[in-house]
Amino acid sequence: MKTLSNRTRTLLVAIAIAVGTTTAATPAQATSSLAPAECGDWQVETVAQGLEQLENLEPDGEGGFYLSGDTKVYHVDAAGQVRTVLDGMFAPGGLQLDGSSLYFLTRQDGMLHQLDTTTGKSEELGSFPGNGLLRLPDGDLLTTWVGTEGFSSKGISRYFPESGDFTENWATVPRSEGLALSPDHRAVYTDDLFTGQIVRVPLDSPNEWTVVGRLPGFLPGPDDLTMSQEGMLYVTAHIEGAVYRVDPNTGATCIVASGLSGGWTGPSSVRIGPNGDDWALYVTAFDGTLRRLVPPADVDLAPVEG
Template identity: 60%
Template sequence: MRISGVRAGALCVAMVAAISVADAAPTTAAPTTTTNCTGWHSDTVAAGLGQLENLEPDGRGGFYVSGYRKIYHVDGSGSVRTVLDDVAAPGGLQLDGTTLYLLTRSDGELWRYDTVTEQLSHMVDFPGNGLLRLPDGDFLTTWIGTEDGPSRGVSRYDHTTGEVVANWSPTPRAEGLSLSPDHRAVYTDDLFTGQIYRIPLDAPDRWTVVTRIPGLLPGPDDVTASAEGDLYVAGHVSGTVHRVHLESGASCVIAADLAKGWAGPTSVRIGPDGDRSALYVTSFDGTLRRLRPPSDVRLTPIDAV
C-alpha cells in the first residue's frame, strides 16, 4: 500500500467505490464464511519500525521488512538492523538465494540487492506496489490506480528480454500477489471491492473472481497462499486477517484485534516458527506480528513443497 496523502484520500472514498463500482469481471456468489478459524494466537516479534509495507522470509528464521524509506532485517530472536537506508518508498520484496529484489514505489523501479556483498543495483523501470518472482524468473507487479494515473492491473517483467508488459492482466485495482499451490496461476486482491482474483499464467486476460472478503470495506492489501490450498489476506482497513479456501471461496477471520484504518495490516507471509510454521503480519503501526495456528491447522509455504 503506497504511502501518500492521495492514497489516504482514496481510502476515504473507497467506501463509495466498494458499493458503486461495477467491474467487467465475471460475477461471483455472495461471500460465504467457514468454520474452524478460532484458536490462532498473536504475539509481537518487533515493534516501533514505522510504516511497514512488506516482508519476505530470509530462509534462516528471520525476515526482510520494507518500512518508510528503509529496509530492515529482523532475525529469529526479534533483533532489528537496518539493511538499506534512504530508499524511495520501498514496497514489495522477493528473495532468491542471497539476492533480495525490491520495488521502490516513489520512482517506480525494480532493484537487486546482494545480501552478501551489500551491493545495490538497478534492474528496470517497473512502476508498481506488490511484487512476485515467478518460478521462471519473471516478475509481476501491481498498480492499484489510486494515484499517478489509472490502474495498470498486473504488469510483467520478462527477465530474458528485459521487456516490461504493462497491464499484462487487466485486473482492476490489484494489490498483493501470490503464486497458486499448483504454480499455474497467481492470486491478487482488490482494495476497494474486497474481491479476490485468480489469474491463469497462460491466459492472464481470463482472470476470474474467487470470492469477496466480507464487510463493507475490508480493504485487502496483501495475500499469500499456502500449499494446503488456503489464501491468507491482510485486511488493511478492517484490521483483520482472513483465510480463504481457494476451492470453495469460503472465508473466515483468523485475527480481528489488529490495528485498523491507516495503521492496519499491510502484508502477510508464511514463515518458520520452531519446528512449525506461522503467519507473519506487518502493519502501518510499525509492528511485525506472528499468528500461530491451532494444532490442527497445517501451514506450509508453497516453495517448501
C-alpha cells in the first residue's frame, strides 16, 4: 500500500543521509562504541494488539488512549477494550486532545481534522500537512513534516486557530518528526529520523534551535518523543526497536526497553499515561501493538503539566 512504499523509501534515504553525515559529527554528538547503559529494570506489558500499524497516540484523560492506524482512529479504554472511532481515513497521524475535541492529521491528503469525542462528529479544518502534532498552552498547534509521504521536509510549522493562519517552516529544523513541550513551557523538543539528533527549539526564537543530544548507534531512527515534568525526554527508536531516555542538559542516554519489534515494525510514538496511582510510558508500534512500560519505583515519570 502507499504508506508502506513511502516509509520504505524513507528508510533507504535515511541510511544514505546517515552515512553522509557521520563525518560532520561534533564531539558533543559523537557516538560511543560501548553499548548504552540500561535505565533500570522497566517492565514491558501488552495493552492491545492485532491493530493496524499504529502511528501515534494521545491520552484521553480517563486512563485510556486514542490511537491512529493506517486508516482508522481507535480508542482504547483503561481496561484495554478497543473500539474504532473513525474508519476510512487517509493515514491518520499526530493526535492532540483539547477538552472534548480531538485534533488529528491525515498524512496522505495533508488535512487537519477535529473530532468531537462526545458526539462523534468529525470535520476538516483545512490543509495542514504534517507527521507530528502538538498543542501549545496558548492553543496554537505545531506540526512536523519530515517528508515521508512524498513531500519535502517543512521543519516545524505553526497553526493559529483563531485566525486560521498557517506558517510553514516556523522553525527550520531539518527532517523534524516528534514534538514534546518542556516543563517550563518555553521550548519544544523534536528529533531527526535520519541523523538521530535531539533538538531544542525556543518558542520565542524558533530558528535559534540547538542540538542537545543524539541517540547512539548507526541508525536508531528516532520517531517520536515525550517529556516528563522532571525534564527527561523519552524517545522511540523506530528502526532499532527501542525506547531511550535522554537528558537534554547533558546529552546522556540510556535504554528504557529494547527488542520492541524493530525495523519496519518498530515503535512509532510514546506518551506518559496513568498506571493505577502512578505513571507509565505507553508506546505504539507498526506491529499493531500498544505497550505499557512500567518504570522502577525510583523513577519520577509525572508528565509535563499543561
